[in-house]
Amino acid sequence: MDRGRIGQAVRVRVHLWGELGFYGPGKRARFEIRIDHEMPISDALRLIGVPEADVAVFGLNGVVVRLGDPAIIVTDDDRIDCFPPTSGG
């Protein structure tokens, strides 16, 4: 999957769904972050501060992706969605 070059500063839109909003800045669920360069998605998650263990589903630009896939790189203007292991209602 060719999604740009490593080394370029990028702006990423983040949406932390459900209980994951707890980990957003000021407990905000939707925000933007700037990161120094394009990077694998699991590294971006670490920078955002969301515990990987509590993310059940990870979306990149509306497509579900596997967090551990090193080929998936976050690039400029991407949208990241993190969903928790949602339970009963």
Add this chain to the structure above:
Amino acid sequence: MAFGSNGAILRVDLTRGTTAVETFDEAFYRRYPGGKALAAYHLLREMPAGADPLGPDNVLVLAAGLLAGAPLSTATRFSAIARSPLTGGFGESEAGGYWGPELKMAGFDAIILTGRSPEPVWLWVRDGAAEIRDGRALWGQDPPTVQAAIREETGEKLARVLQIGRAGENLVPYAMIMNDLRHYNGRTGMGAVMGSKNVRVIAVKGSRRYAELAHDPQALAEIGKRLSKTVAEHPQSWDLRTKGTPGLTDGLNAAGILPTRNFRLGSFEQVEGIGWHAYEAIRSGTRSCYACAIRCKPETAFEGRYRVTDTYDGPEYEAIAGFGSNCAIFDIELVARANELCNEVGLDVISTAGTVAFVMECVEHGLLGPADLGGLDLRFGNGEALLEAIPLIADRRGAGELLALGSRRIAERVGGGSAAFAMQVKGLELAMHEPRGKVGVALGYATNEAGADHLVAFHDPIFVNPESVAFKGAVPLGITEPVGALDLGEKKVGIWYTGERWNSAEKVLGLCFFGPAPRSFMQVDDVVAAVRAATGWDVTVDELLEIGERSVNLARMFNVREGFTRKDDRLPDRLHTALEGGPLTGTSIDRDAFEAAISALYALKGWDPATGAPTPERLGRLGLEWTAAGSGKPSA
């Protein structure tokens, strides 16, 4: 000696028009402390086998949880239990709000309704006394009018009013019971049972305080105070406080487990129409149950194409998915109006939505059409037809005559292979959780005595990652190894067995599913400490699990007596076929693996592998030998 209960139960013989108080000692309560256990005990002991669910021999028990009324977030719940007119088996539904705590404050742990009143009545319970009053003027009135009339007649502005709606009066088998208009015993048709007894309202008011019932009220208050501060500091309770259950929709859709088009698909292409952002636009506030710091109850009010007021609760997630994705309706305003209509007439939203979705699929297959439905064009996506159908169901008029039967009975009438996509177990429509993506939920749907309920045990995604907050909350229950959401092996079965006992203990204690770990903020040790402070008993986690297991076995023995066997612990055929749409496309529940899992579960439960009945050994271990001999008073 205070042990968290009044030690008193109110008995109401509606045929004779009499009331009486019965007392029980502390040893009895340690076995049957409240809620599901206390109610199931009385149902099994007092209802004659084979009683007509809507006849005078059925017994309706309303039992507050042991901790209901304690100054503790989520300690609010009570159980409504009787033989279900929808399933013919053990009927059970829990609700929160203020009614359960108020019952305890009025001096009773439970109310047992027997017989049938010749005329509509209502019951007024106040401080250890009860009175059966004329309810003829209430019959046929809408719930807010009835609530106001009761409060005016009693002069008690804060009388807690539990009532049925039109659907209960008309004996719709999935009619619900509501309290204070906003809290619902939705499942298994307990509203129809109350209606069959000609009881419209049970209002309670008490002046006791839980501190008078508790063994160590100061310790209990300190636990409650400490826990209320942690609600906002724990991700799961923070989320419930911030969004309530409507916040679940998008995540379940992304995971591919949002029931869609009668459970055919796991993902809904137009989810934005019913997702969190759409919901935010109609949200008018949140409300709480008694003493609960979470405040998760959603409230909506708007005036657009439909006018919806904040008179009732919701829509909660179950209504959003049930009327939304599962009926292919992507309009949150319409969903909110459907939810409000169900509450106005007193119908369970899950069974209403499940039945309508099933009929929509029958229409799609040409098995039913407008000619069979009084002219109603009830196809997928037709929200206006859905709105038209709900009052008809409550009144059993036109299309409502058929729809009021529920999906299983409609399938029996319609035939044509429709039973394969009637999404029900034992006659109870599935809750809005797709079990092909979390197979432990399937075990709960299949084996639960009341039918396909989603609060029977833990949901699988909690146990995927041992570093997650939720998983860590389960460790004190003895759950230490992770297991995948689609795994149906022995490890999963073991976790499920623990989960069922723990969740059942919650139903006995009167704790909401959104209180204790692993689902939420209240750690296992906190629960144990609260029970100890309330009762003075030196309880352990194991004893609480045993209390949960005892209540499950009471329910199972009720079903055994009514002829239920292992063959009734089965899923709708659709769940054994491939899920379509979304990230879990192609996933199904393997029949052989599922049967093996049920066998493994029976082995853990000490149930006969062929019949599903508890063995004498297990009944003996739980002190339930008496249940095998039919009715009769057991020793404490």
